[in-house]
Every structure is written in C-alpha cells, then in structure tokens.
Amino acid sequence: MLTFLQNLYAHTFKLCLPIIYSLFEGLHDHVISIGKSVNGFALLVIEISDKPGQSESEPAFKFIGNVHGDEPVGREVLIKLANWLCDNYLKDPLATLIVENMHLHILPTMNPDGFALRRRGNANNVDLNRDFPDQFFPINDEINYRQPETRAIMNWVKQEHFTASASLHGGALVANYPWDGSRDQSKQYYGCPDDKTFRYMASVYSQSHYNMSLSKEFNGGITNGAFWYPIYGGMQDWNYIHGGCFELTLEISDVKWPKAAELPVIWEHNRMSMLNLAASLVKTGVHGRIFAADTGHPIPGSLMIKGIDSEIRASRTYGDYHRMLAPGENYEVMASMEGFKTKATRILLEEEAVSLDFILDPDGADGQMKMLRNNCGCLCDNDKLFHVQGAHLELYLFVLLVVVALYVLFKRKTSSKFTTQRHSPKRPIAV
Template sequence: MVVIWVRSKFIVWTNYFGCPDDETFRFMASIYSQSHYNMSLSKEFRGGITNGASWYPIYGGMQDWNYIHYGCFELTLEISDNKWPSATELPTLWEYNKMSMLNLVASLVKTGVHGRIFSSDGGRPLPGFITVKGMNQSVKSGKTFADYHRLLAPRGRYEVMAAMPGYKLRSTCIWLDEAAMTLDFVLDAEVTLKGNLLRSGCECDCGNTIRLEFVDFLLGGHLEVCFILIIVGFLCFLFQRRMKSNLSKHRQVVGPKRLAGV
C-alpha cells in the first residue's frame, strides 16, 4: 500500500522526477500515509510514499495532464494488494483509510496561502493571478470577490506574486509556518507616459458585462421564473385595483355620516 504523486511522461526510465510542487505533493502524500493504519510502515517504500516515475512510468496519464494544464494536485492511492477486493473487505479498508481521507482534506484548508487581490483605486476586487517564484502554476482569483487559495508545503520560504493586466505586478516574500497564511495584495494601475491611468480589463466593459450576465440569467433556465413573477405581479395589480373599486362603491352606498342634533 502506497501513496503515489505526480509521474512524468518525459522520461523513459524509472527515476525520481520532481515537479515544481514536489514538496507540496510529498507533504500531502505523507499526511495520508501517516494517518493510515499501517501504510507508513511499508518496507518497500520509505514512509509509505513514492514518486510515480521512480516506481514505474506512465505515458499520457491524467495526473500529468491535469497538473500541467490546470494546476490540479492529484494523488494515486494504492490501498490494497488485491485489485478487486471482495465486499467483505470493504469495511476494513474503510476503517484503515477513513482518517487518512479526512486529514488530507482538512490539511488542504489549513495550509498554504490565501487572500484577495484589490485595486489601489477604490479597493475594487481584481480577478488576477497568483504565482509562486520557481513554480510555473498560476492560480486565478475569483471573479466576484477576487479570493484565491494556493497550496504550499509548510515550513518553507516563498516569493508570492500577484498580477493583473493593466496593473503593476506586486510580490512579497513570506515564511509559511504550519498554519495557512492570509496574504492580500493591493495593485497599482499602470501609468502611461502622459500620466493617464491605463484602463484594466475589468473596467472597460462593466456595463456590457452586467447586461450580458442579465441576459444569460434569463436564458439560462430562469425564463420560467421570470414569467411566473410577471404573472404574480399582474394578479396583485388586478387584486389591488378590485379592492379600491369595491371600497369606492361601498362608500357611495353608505353615504356620509350625519351628526345627531341635541
């Protein structure tokens, strides 16, 4: 039983191949192995983990493709010597791996660096990119709140950079402890030779973007909801008009009140 991290399609022999995020992969694999019933006690693999290319190479695998093109961190978990275990073995396998799965998921939230990217002009959130020096994988911040989370192995020094088209790049060096670190960035807009601020990509089409999002909302399966709201509003209008009409007729029938003379 063993945890395997990223392989490589660029080599044809079994040799250790460390990707730019090798320390992070080792950290994730070690958490799973050490939380397991006996995986870390493996005599074949030190600590119960191994580099995939060091064990045997795979060509055209999804692990490499997802990491290279989309920055996804994937582990291969070898949890049984039997490829097709019987149903009676499943409860035991679950007990052996339950805490490993939970601790691995928890560690992804409790480590790394996270934060938001803002513009120095009014504090507007910027959907920029976060890059760590020496690692070619960028993380894009959210479109609405410009929040990001970058997985990093603890107990290390990193240079984190934030970038956004139309804004000056900003970087800072950090020492990452065991816990996750909050790191916000405030970017300054680039200035032309004439002293005018360059318009960023998120400023040029705000009006059009809002209109397009509204149209997408209507056409994206919400058209029925809009029709229902229109019908309900029209019925409320008719009901209110009917109530006013009935009240007016009632006043005409009753007439004005007369004062009794003494």
C-alpha cells in the same frame, strides 16, 4: 449504509449507481451530473458544503473513484465518506471544518461501464488514466477523439476551479505524486516544480493511514510516479498543468477486489487520511484575494511563488486564490495581472495557513492610465476605445463620400434613392 453496500458488493458486480445515489435523494441540491459514460450512465457528483451549488471564496477539493473499472474499492469508500460527513456535521470537528470552510466534490465512479464489465477500461476498452493530454508526448490531442468520461473531467476541472484533488485506485498501498512520466520515458525520479508540496501532501495521506507509511516497498508510503513506473496521458499531471489543481493518485488497497467483509476495515484505514488530506486545504498553504487599487474590485490575477515555475489563477467572481505549499518554509509570494503592477511579499509558512491579500496598482506609462473593467475582469484602455471608435467613424465617412462620388459621376440613382443611401450605418457600441 455500509452493510447495504457490503451485501451488494458480495452478491453482484452489476452496475448499481441508481441504487447508491437514491441514498442521497433527499439532498437533490448536492448531486449533479458532469456528463455521461460511453453507455449513457450519468457521472454523478456529490457536493458537500454548507452552501452547496453556491459560489464562495473557499477552496474546492475533489475525490474521484473507480477510474479503472476493475478497481472498485474507491467508489465504496467515497460513498461511505459522503455519508460519514453528512452524519457527523456539527458533531465531529473535522467534519464541521470541511463542510463549513470548503467545497468537497465526490465522484464515486468515473468509469461505471468498466465497473459493470469488471474490466480496467471503459466500454470502448480505453484506459481512462492514459487518455488525457500529455506534456511529453501528444496523446489524443484532438478532443473529439477522447473518451466522454475524460472530456467530462476536463470540462469539470475548467469550470470548478479546484485547488487540489485525489483519485482512488486499488492494487497497491501508496500515495503517488507527479510527474507520472519523464521526457525520455525512462524509469527515474522526475519531480514537478511543486515537488516539495506534493511530497508533503502525499505524506499527509500516508502518515494518517493505518499502515501505508510502514511500507517496505515505498519509503514513507509515498512515491514519485515516474520513479515507480512511467505512464503518459495520466489524469494527475493534466490537473496540475492545465487546472492548477494539485492531484494525488492514491492506491488504497493491495487487493483490487477484496471480500465484502474487508470493506469496513479498508474504510477505517483510509478515513482519517481522506479527512486530513481534504482539511489540509484550509489548515495550511497561503490564501487570499486580489483587488484592483483604483476600483477596489476583485480581479482574476495570477499567483506565483519565487523559485517555483508554476502559477495558479484567482477566481473571476471573488478574486480569491488558494495555494498549496509545504509548511516550514519561507516563500516570496507574487501577484500579477495584465495592466497592473506586480506585487510581492515574503511569508513564513509554519503549521497554520497564512492569509494574504494583494491590492494591485494600475500599470500605465504615466502611472495615471485608467482602465475599464467588465464583469469578467477584462481590461480595456479608454484611449484604445476612443481610437477604435474614431477608426470606425473615419471608415463610415469614407464609404459615404465614395457613394456620393459614384452618384455624381454616373447619375444612376434618383434623388429619393440618393437620400436613402447617404445615411451611414449604425455605429457599434463599445463595451
């Protein structure tokens, strides 16, 4: 497979996605489209799991390549990664762990138009890694002004509930982590609330790489984005803030357009880094589910770590959460949800992941408030439902009395019409 890609890469830089994805035509359930580029090319994602397309209480990781059209190495390496995992499932322990314990999503190219044009931006010549909403400066706050590739990623993140991710770039050799910018736009170290965890994740990639950690420019082969050079509208900061997704920006090749003969070497240098980073989702961190004590049903509560100003949400279907944390620390973990009492417990996170479930008690004034829950985990107070229904009933009776009074006063209606009007409207059913 790599030989095919090398030859294709060596002789042409024209768009070749239909050819590449035909390699996966035997895995129809594994390939989906999350949207289209400006020029109408599908943004195709390969999902690798023992149960692709099915919802499970497992963490999800995504790799994205070719964000910049003139940085094609990521797309080649990600195609090889997908092929390697499929070939080595049940043969290699790391491949088996990834396939059976998580959902891995691979988008080899976010910018097929830019790749076809051999330029950084998309078909509208917009840098997609400057097109996301930014926390410090409003950039394209109106979603209709964002590029279709950007909107596709945003909708995808909101739909899939990713735990962590990485985008692959070219032109340097370093693992970059948030924040990507600073409030005053100056070049400085500007760490996010999970700075320690991000440094751990970046180090997992760098230390597993053939020579990234030996960098003379970047200590340990990792860097804070704002300390390297500030950018605004970047994808990794948006993922962390709005998706609860811990994303790294990985520069995997000093040369943007290396020779075809160098592709096998770049793949081998990055293979263990990509595998170890993805596997870290199940090898470390804290994982569990959140339940309601009175019903035993899973609920989409929030999980926070004391002293870290960020939270993640449990899934609506299973109430499962997956929280990346740097190992070797004590943490106080707190679970909460509206209508329930918050619970907290301390854990010692060593080199292995910690499993921790929460059972939350309903939070009523008298401790006995009963709640109705719909399938989405929404909460409704029984008493409030009763009052709403009572309010509607009183309104209908009032309207009926007004109609009767008008009849008596003005005598404009016949007896038959009066009989028709006196029926009150159908009452809504509260759900």
